[in-house]
Amino acid sequence: MDAVVQWVCTSWTKKSRGGAEAARRNAAPIAFPLPALTAPFTHMVRMDEETDFEPRFDAREGVQRKAPSSLDSTIRLEEAEDRLRVKLETTPHGNPRRWRRPPAHRLARGEWLRWQVNYRLVGVCSGEWHYRLDTLNVAYGPVSPELFLSTPTYLVDELGILR
Numbered sequence: 001m002d003a004v005v006q007w008v009c010t011s012w013t014k015k016s017r018g019g020a021e022a023a024r025r026n027a028a029p030i031a032f033p034l035p036a037l038t039a040p041f042t043h044m045v046r047m048d049e050e051t052d053f054e055p056r057f058d059a060r061e062g063v064q065r066k067a068p069s070s071l072d073s074t075i076r077l078e079e080a081e082d083r084l085r086v087k088l089e090t091t092p093h094g095n096p097r098r099w100r101r102p103p104a105h106r107l108a109r110g111e112w113l114r115w116q117v118n119y120r121l122v123g124v125c126s127g128e129w130h131y132r133l134d135t136l137n138v139a140y141g142p143v144s145p146e147l148f149l150s151t152p153t154y155l156v157d158e159l160g161i162l163r
Helices: 019-026
Strands: 003-013 041-048 056-061 074-080 083-089 105-108 112-122 129-140 154-158
Touching: 003 074, 074 129, 083 112, 083 129, 105 112, 105 129, 105 154
Parallel strands: 003 041, 112 154
Antiparallel strands: 003 129, 041 056, 074 083, 083 105, 112 129
16 A cells, blocks of 8 residues: 555643634644655654644554544545545544544545544543644655645545534
């Protein structure tokens, strides 16, 4: 499978919901340059309030199907007839509930997809709300290191209101 996956997960608490803290959170990138690896590979990026939204990177050979967080979303990739079928399965633990979800997307070689979804989650131990934005960038075929910094072929926006 000639796929490149970049998961970008940003998490925060109510501290970063307004004012200067929210501005800092909103300035966090949703895509990064890719490492010098050969497809298939996964590039994971984590950013959170505790580290002032400084990115932490991890790159692995092969396609990692789970998001880099504790309550994982998963990705389904299937290759058929020279196309890559991409479907994001959201975590069942987050709000808002998504009763109607977008269909899977089929990418031709050279195309790429950005899929964004956000959540409000409750802390298991603390009971406090925390929030997460997952951005999934997926390319099919050869990629340049700067690919995900450009405009995607397809954009799926599942951003909901996080009260």
